[in-house]
Amino acid sequence: MFLALRAEVEDCLRGALAESGYPTDDLGIERPPEDVEAVLASSVVFRLAGAAEAPPPAVAGEIADAISTEACEYVAAVETQGPYVNFLAGERYLGETLRAAQSEEYGTLDSKDTSVVVEHTSANPTGPVHVGRARNPIVGDAVARVLDWAGYDVERHYYVNDAGRQIAVFTWAYETFDEADLPDPERDAPEYDMVRYYRRGNEFLENADPQEAEAAEDEIEAILQGLEAGEEAVYERVSEVVDTVLGGMCDTLERLPAEFDEFVKETRFMRDGSTDDVVERLKTLDGAVYEEGAWQLEFEDIEKNLVFLRADGTSLYTTRDLAHHEWKFANFDRAVTVLGEDHKLQAEQLNATLSMLGHDTEKLESIHYSWVTLPEGGMSTREGTGIDLDELLDEAIARAREEVEDRMGERIRDDDLGEADIERIAHQVGVGAVRYDIVAKQPSKGITFEWEDALDFEAQSAPYVQYTHARACGILAEARSAGHEVPDAVDPAVLEAPEARDLVQTIATFPAAIEEAAEFAEAFNAFYRECRVLEAPDETRAARLAVVVAARNTAANALGVLGVEAPESM
RNA sequence: GGGCACGUAGCUCAGUCCGGACCAGAGCGUCGGACUUCUAAUCCGACGGUCGUGGGUUCAAAUCCCACCGUGCCCGCCA
Numbered sequence: 001m002f003l004a005l006r007a008e009v010e011d012c013l014r015g016a017l018a019e020s021g022y023p024t025d026d027l028g029i030e031r032p033p034e035d036v037e038a039v040l041a042s043s044v045v046f047r048l049a050g051a052a053e054a055p056p057p058a059v060a061g062e063i064a065d066a067i068s069t070e071a072c073e074y075v076a077a078v079e080t081q082g083p084y085v086n087f088l089a090g091e092r093y094l095g096e097t098l099r100a101a102q103s104e105e106y107g108t109l110d111s112k113d114t115s116v117v118v119e120h121t122s123a124n125p126t127g128p129v130h131v132g133r134a135r136n137p138i139v140g141d142a143v144a145r146v147l148d149w150a151g152y153d154v155e156r157h158y159y160v161n162d163a164g165r166q167i168a169v170f171t172w173a174y175e176t177f178d179e180a181d182l183p184d185p186e187r188d189a190p191e192y193d194m195v196r197y198y199r200r201g202n203e204f205l206e207n208a209d210p211q212e213a214e215a216a217e218d219e220i221e222a223i224l225q226g227l228e229a230g231e232e233a234v235y236e237r238v239s240e241v242v243d244t245v246l247g248g249m250c251d252t253l254e255r256l257p258a259e260f261d262e263f264v265k266e267t268r269f270m271r272d273g274s275t276d277d278v279v280e281r282l283k284t285l286d287g288a289v290y291e292e293g294a295w296q297l298e299f300e301d302i303e304k305n306l307v308f309l310r311a312d313g314t315s316l317y318t319t320r321d322l323a324h325h326e327w328k329f330a331n332f333d334r335a336v337t338v339l340g341e342d343h344k345l346q347a348e349q350l351n352a353t354l355s356m357l358g359h360d361t362e363k364l365e366s367i368h369y370s371w372v373t374l375p376e377g378g379m380s381t382r383e384g385t386g387i388d389l390d391e392l393l394d395e396a397i398a399r400a401r402e403e404v405e406d407r408m409g410e411r412i413r414d415d416d417l418g419e420a421d422i423e424r425i426a427h428q429v430g431v432g433a434v435r436y437d438i439v440a441k442q443p444s445k446g447i448t449f450e451w452e453d454a455l456d457f458e459a460q461s462a463p464y465v466q467y468t469h470a471r472a473c474g475i476l477a478e479a480r481s482a483g484h485e486v487p488d489a490v491d492p493a494v495l496e497a498p499e500a501r502d503l504v505q506t507i508a509t510f511p512a513a514i515e516e517a518a519e520f521a522e523a524f525n526a527f528y529r530e531c532r533v534l535e536a537p538d539e540t541r542a543a544r545l546a547v548v549v550a551a552r553n554t555a556a557n558a559l560g561v562l563g564v565e566a567p568e569s570m
Numbered sequence: 571g572g573g574c575a576c577g578u579a580g581c582u583c584a585g586u587c588c589g590g591a592c593c594a595g596a597g598c599g600u601c602g603g604a605c606u607u608c609u610a611a612u613c614c615g616a617c618g619g620u621c622g623u624g625g626g627u628u629c630a631a632a633u634c635c636c637a638c639c640g641u642g643c644c645c646g647c648c649a
Contacts (some may be wrong), residue, residue, distance in 0.1 A: 026588085028588090028590090030590095032591075033591065033592080035591095036591075041591085043590055043591085045590095046589095046590055046629095046630085047590095081591070082591065083590080083591080084590095084591060124649065161649065164648070164649055165648055165649075166648075166649065167649095292647085293647085294647050295647095296647090302573095303572075303573075303645075304573095304644095304645060307646090307647050308647095309647085310647040311647060312647080314647090316647070316648080316649090317648075317649050318649090340643090341574085341575070341642080341643050341644080342643055342644065342649090343644090343649085344573095344574065344575085344643075344644065345573085345574085345643095345644055345645070346644090346649080348574095368574095368575085368643095370575075370576080370642070370643075371642080371643080373642085403611075404611090407609095407610095407611070410605095410610085411609075412605075412607090412609065412610085413608090413609045415609085429611080437582095440582095440583075440584090441582085441583070442576095442583090442584090444575060444576070445575090445576060445577095445583085446575090446576065446641080446642055446643090447582095450581095450582090452581095452582095452598090453581085453582060453598085456582090456597085456598075457611055458597080458598075458611065458612095459596090459597055459598080459611085459612085460582095460583090460596065460597040460598080461597085461611090463611055464597095464611075464612090466611085467609080467611055467612075468612095470609070470611095471608080471609060471612085472608095474608065474609055475608045475609095476608095477608095478608055479608085518596085518597090525612060525613070526613080528608080528609095528612080528613090529612080529613060529614095532607080532608070533608055534608050535607085535608080548608090569609080570609080570611070
């Protein structure tokens, strides 16, 4: 309804401006501050400073007078307040919102008939997922959910690096070292088991005497060459390592949950010849140069050249990623990639190159996030420093569980929560708090990991919104057992309490701003405090029950978009 | 050294794109209040800010421009 209201406001304003002979290119529509009753407002008068001769408030009055609300469905009145033109919504707006929000699908937008591939995480399969990387699956999964909600056909992809030097090192190390010489794994899971070889291999390459190191480098080089040549045997050796580690990493990611429709391997674009094909086309570009035995590409506004073919004839990560993106262009309408900030330069070069190859890079979007660091510094899989995502989730659930158990004693509601409920709530709240903490912050900002901040169970956190959902469910459960029906149609005039009206107005903006979950929860809690539902007179109770259903659906969907579970009790 | 981000209350952050009701908001923490009531993981109030610093543009700047300071990332025939 909010979207329809906004469209109506735009029409009214544009019409009034045209009538008075003012430009209509910038309508200046905005949300007014909380203490103003209007749903939408316009500061267009400021932008008319030159064209209008009169003082701003007078111009605002002139515009307001020129608007007729008779033809409007949702706009009930237009007022001015100083230079601002304010638009107030009518009963119909509330009624329609309430009706729309009765649907469990509330907030979804119509299909856009556009496919979009969201690539996220894509961490090298070298070891356990650590917290430094954890922003990627959480942000990526939330982006995919939002796009899905917004009507796009979304596919989630994990791009698997199974062709790089690190993987060749890993494969060599796995085949070379003996498990008996390795430390015990930190956890009983495949990636924790495997990462020990990787760490040992890197350690060896750094510290071994030059002759031994060189022999190892020859073996690593042979693996890279084998992959480049498409040798099946080499591919199988590498796959054993990659698939094992990746399988373990995915078990961890599923706990968030972050799941994927497809795992796209780099080697795929070597085996099907598309990497070679890209290389051939790159060589013919104007910016292509052959220097010191390697093929490179020069850019107009990027200082650094892109080497796309090594002197030994093998391809590089970005070369394969070019083939990968051409494949995306061929199969999807749009593509979004979630990447760490360390990939910024690479992403710029990728984009510039794709555009030189004749692709429309407007269809691509990348979201860069900054690393999560520890107070004492960064995290590294190779060095084994940092906190693993498994560890964070375990701790989050354990702390949430403590919290649930603490609260059991002072619980008023007698709904007999059993051990299974405690387990469920601890899981929902713990994981939800972690996700919310990550999603609530702009990806570009650095985060220093602190247990206390990541695991906040109070206001402005996932549990805050989850709690409103549980409260709404509680009311509805009581209503059901008392035999109260939720009415099909509601006369909004019955909703006299300002808190009820305010809540419905907040619910109305949800489709436009799904991330305003906390704001909505606040409105619900005010309603909860001031408006008794079950003890109200019949007609009022019915209307308020409809509001509760609307609120429950809004809470469930706001959480759903963030990928957080909505508990029916907690 | 060059490029890109980030810098707002003690702490964690909104607001910055598209300057206007913002003489800046929220949560946490601190202090004080509210459970005989549909879940107190809630609610109400108080305290708390040179919007990194200095210039500039404008009727108007946290928001735009310039310089500087601090932090992070990048500048590999690694990914």
